Amino acid sequence: MGIAEKMKCLGVSRRDFLKYCTAVSGTLALSPAFAPKIAEAIESDTRPPVIWLEFQDCAGDTESLLRASAPTAAQLILDHLSVDYHETIMSAAGHQAESAKENTFEKYKGKYICVVEGSIPTGADGAYCTVGGRSAEDILKEVGGNAAFIIAVGTCATYGGLPAAYPNPTDAKSVKELLPNKTVINLPGCPVNVENLTGTIVHYLLFGAPPAMDKFLRPKFAYGKRIHDNCERRAHFDAGQYVEAWGDYGHKQGWCLYKMGCKGPETFHNCPTIRWNEGLSWPVQAGHGCAGCSEPGFWDTMTPLYKRLPNVPGFGVEATATKIGAAVVGISAVVFGAHGIISAIRNRGLVKKVESSEFEDDDK
């Protein structure tokens, strides 16, 4: 069944589909004139098969992909890509499922898209995560290594994420760390925003190449601007209007969440423009600060979530930059103050001494 018939069956009109294609062109920062081309690319039969690998994860990215309550154009497009292997959503199980993966792997070697969700544990010889008796690292190197390219979805697959947070007990690694020579597109986020995933795939269908990426291998169309710089509450930031406590006047007025530890100024993502759940809302709109989930080093660098700066590790108690800084200034004041008192005592009668030595000099 082609995508046109599928849409008809599920009640997605042609108009909805074209509207969606126009929206995708916007997501990718292309001209709306690209919309018909995007529709054409999606409808063509040269769609690549997808193998979706899940490792050390919470299936949150899969949830993000499936979250729609009614079939949408976006979902159909992901359906339409022949997702030949996806542990969570495929009906096959056990050996059947594994053989589906093998078939795709053999038939489309070097042509399929590999999507990876979750970090890859390398500790204890990979015993922390195995599928069908093989370690995650083995599977990734074989299936990922032979893909056309890899899309790492979610912060775990892109930077190690939560499993790699201190003290990283499973020695979790990101996809790029294990396959440094492979083309990897990172789509961080906790979870990934499905609009960015479809956007990346559509870009590949349209141009046959991955989109332009930044130094963290994130597509620039989605991670090219800071949340802070596109935030709807930015005017309150510039005006100096901040939420001081949950539920206070400012919070009710929708003022800036900077003082509540919002990590928007540190985080590159298109949440304010694309939003979540089909553009319904996103964290800051809902009154909670950004957690910085799509940045490398999330969790370690972005916690405490309700403070601006990270605590200094190794001090046990909460050691903030302000406490350490105040201690530095206080200690120097005490040290130099004491030095001053001692010097004043030591130099008693300095004026007389200096004067008399001058007179002695002159007498000579």
Added chain:
Amino acid sequence: MSTKECAAKRFIYVWEGPVRITHWINFFCIIILSFTGYYIHNPFLSGPISTDVYVMGTIRYVHYLTGIVFAMSLIIRFFWLFVGNYYSSWHSFINPLNKNDRSTFWAYLKYYTLLGRKVPHTLGHNPLALLAYIALFTLFILQVFTGFALWSQANPNGLMYSLTGWIFPLISNQWIRFFHYLVMFLIGGFVINHIYSAVLFDFKTQSGEISSIFSGWKAKKRD
């Protein structure tokens, strides 16, 4: 017959114009940058009810503008390190291989730690102070660099980001921000040391330590 006079005899022009001017530019910049920077970390002014204001916006603007002035001042001072007179140039750095330099250094170290009383009179920076200034200017450079790096994140496709953004794959922007904030306190600790030491030596050497940063002239001790 002699009249009462201070221990100092001949005055020498020690601090040239650019040294004094950059010193005072740095002085004002550090004050402005510290206050505006602290506000940016913790916007302590109570929130205005009207949106017809631009408090954070103005303070950030002042912070960035002062940061540019500070960077320029540092560039001029570094230029003077190579073209200025002996006291302002890198020639006055102590040479650890030189016996005289080493003994001056130890004398000052003993003096500062209250173990010794006599130190040779130095017209320019004493060797211990010089070390402190090298450390301080290293902090200044790091502060300017991290400041511009954090600022450049507003436009990751711009020139400033391509010059400074390479730091972020090495150290996350949260730790850069942490460092940029903490260094403010380190500089504050230095300021206490700096003012105290200047006053201490003003008393001790009677050579116009404090006034020299205004006039440039400093007394040489009579031999």
